[in-house]
Amino acid sequence: MQYDMPLYRPPSEANSLIFQITLGCSWNRCLFCGMYKSKRYQVRKWEEIEKDVLEMAWLQPDTRRIFLADGDALGVETPFLIRILELLNEKFRSLERVGIYAGPTNFKDKTISNLKALRKRKLDMLYLGIETGNDDLLKRICKGAGSAEIIEAGRKALDAGLRLSTIILLGLGGVDGSFVHAKDSAKVVNAINPSFLSCLTLMLGHFSEVYETKIMGDGFKLLDKRQSLQELRWFVEDLELKGTHFGTEHASNYLPIHGDFPQDKQKILKLIDMALGDKKSGLLRPEWARGL
Numbered sequence: 001m002q003y004d005m006p007l008y009r010p011p012s013e014a015n016s017l018i019f020q021i022t023l024g025c026s027w028n029r030c031l032f033c034g035m036y037k038s039k040r041y042q043v044r045k046w047e048e049i050e051k052d053v054l055e056m057a058w059l060q061p062d063t064r065r066i067f068l069a070d071g072d073a074l075g076v077e078t079p080f081l082i083r084i085l086e087l088l089n090e091k092f093r094s095l096e097r098v099g100i101y102a103g104p105t106n107f108k109d110k111t112i113s114n115l116k117a118l119r120k121r122k123l124d125m126l127y128l129g130i131e132t133g134n135d136d137l138l139k140r141i142c143k144g145a146g147s148a149e150i151i152e153a154g155r156k157a158l159d160a161g162l163r164l165s166t167i168i169l170l171g172l173g174g175v176d177g178s179f180v181h182a183k184d185s186a187k188v189v190n191a192i193n194p195s196f197l198s199c200l201t202l203m204l205g206h207f208s209e210v211y212e213t214k215i216m217g218d219g220f221k222l223l224d225k226r227q228s229l230q231e232l233r234w235f236v237e238d239l240e241l242k243g244t245h246f247g248t249e250h251a252s253n254y255l256p257i258h259g260d261f262p263q264d265k266q267k268i269l270k271l272i273d274m275a276l277g278d279k280k281s282g283l284l285r286p287e288w289a290r291g292l
């Protein structure tokens with residue numbers, strides 16, 4: 001099997017066998033995201049997918065976990081997804097679960113019974129980038145959905161019995177938009193109550209000037225370390241979640257922490273406060289190590 005690069009997967013799918021059922025992202029318009037800008041979106045042909053599956057079923061018949069790529073593979077029409085899942089179930093007898101990336105636009109034509117039909121065929125985990133709960137920011141970054149649609153999408157997935165892993169992108173609102181980004185994001189996450197919640201921190205590299213001036217407008221300033229931590233504090237202090245695993249271990253973040261809500265909330269806040277009070281920033285990941 002040959003992959004069409006670049007290929008991305010969530011860190012928690014590191015041990016999964018990956019099949020590309022689509023190439024690129026059907027939306028591909030989020031302005032902070034360059035992951036699939038080099039690809040033209042397409043759903044791969046059945047014959048190509050089948051060939052990959054048969055080859056890997058011969059090479060790795062005991063596979064237990066599978067991840068379906070690329071960017072928002074949940075956007076594939078339900079009957080085709082069912083056909084793919086049935087093939088996976090047939091060829092991998094030890095299959096336990098399948099994960100997939102989802103974008104909020106993918107849920108427009110997916111009913112709860114569609115999602116239940118996928119769940120029945122071992123689709124188990126959806127990875128959904130919320131990015132922010134602030135409607136103005138969602139529009140600016142061209143996410144393709146507002147906060148109400150994102151909440152509806154997340155609830156739909158959970159109501160269908162799927163597990164949901166969500167992502168908030170710290171720093172997206174810059175210095176001036178930091179507080180509302182944190183507070184509105186907490187509101188959206190609370191309304192969904194996902195199974196997993198991760199924070200990543202915006203990293204733009206050579207793209208930062210374009211993002212600062214052309215996309216966000218003059219006056220937009222990226223957060224520094226301390227401002228990023230403060231934003232995390234504002235966000236976490238408002239979280240009212242039950243049974244959600246929370247983590248900031250991603251390499252883009254300054255402070256790697258994790259815990260379960262509600263029981264670890266105070267412990268997490270204490271750690272953030274310690275880091276905020278640490279003048280030498282010894283608890284924080286150095287700038288050069290971010291993204292590695």
Ligand code: SF4
Nearest residue numbers: 025028030033071103
């Ligand atoms: S939906 Fe996800 S993969 Fe697609 S452009 Fe937006 S952030 Fe990137």
